[in-house]
Amino acid sequence: RSCYRKLALQRHPDKLVKSGLSQSEATAQFQELQHAYEVLSDPKERAWYDSHRSQILFSDPNSHSNSVVPDLFSFFSNTVFSGYSDSGKGFYKVYCDVFDKIQANEINFAKKLGIGIDSVKQAPLMGNLDSPYAQVTAFYSYWLGFSTVMDFCWVDEYDAMAGPNRKSRRLMEEENNKVRRKAKREYNDT
Structure with missing residues (x-):
């Protein structure tokens, strides 16, 4: 909280305009700081942010990857x-x-x-x-x-058909289903 106040005083649009930034750029920087503080102040938002931090920080909104699932994390910033x-x-x-x-x-x-x-x-x-x-x-x-219709089969860890016997194939399928459910839940929550 004290860090936010300190940064808010440093990055207030009135002070940034005096340093040479345009009014719109200064306002955008201050709004980004304010949004970050709001996210980090809410315990649920903070927990979600912490678990997805690297994906948000390092995803590229301009990338055109061939991923099956669209990269949504790049849009969790007001810089897009x-x-x-x-x-x-x-x-x-x-x-x-x-x-x-x-x-x-x-x-x-x-x-x-x-x-x-x-x-x-x-x-x-x-x-x-x-x-x-x-x-x-x-x-x-x-x-x-919203709940996706995607089955997330591409996140499977095992080729269940390659299992040596019925029991191991069943265990592989169970593990694959667990991973699929987790991926689907994360996608729906995003």
């Missing part, structure tokens, strides 16, 4: 957007694209798994700064209750 518009690098444009990619990924997996796209409920639009309250609550209700 600039302003609150719904165009360009604005907040609503950046995060609307993220949620659209997640939805498209879900539909692709439903098709690949043969469970049909009917199993993927259509996500409400994110909207923008002028969206009505009903649209905003529908969006958040959907995503807070």
Whole structure:
């Protein structure tokens, strides 16, 4: 808490503007500090942050990896957007694209798994700064209750079919299922 106050005094926009930064850059730096303090002050947010710290700090929002699961951790920073518009690098444009990619990924997996796209409920639009309250609550209700259709088979640790006998194959399958459930839970919680 005392470190936050000290940094808040050092990085207040009025002081940073005097040092040569533009008003918008100074405000953005101060808001980032304030957001970090809010996350670290909440015990649940702090625990989640601590368990995902390296993924958040070292993920690249501009990387186009071939990963099956989209890299969501790179979007847990306010440096990925600039302003609150719904165009360009604005907040609503950046995060609307993220949620659209997640939805498209879900539909692709439903098709690949043969469970049909009917199993993927259509996500409400994110909207923008002028969206009505009903649209905003529908969006958040959907995503807070979100559960992926992905099976996370790519996180399997063992090739269960390579087990020498039935008992070892069953143990391998159980371990694979445990790892899959954990990966799915982490993805849903993210």
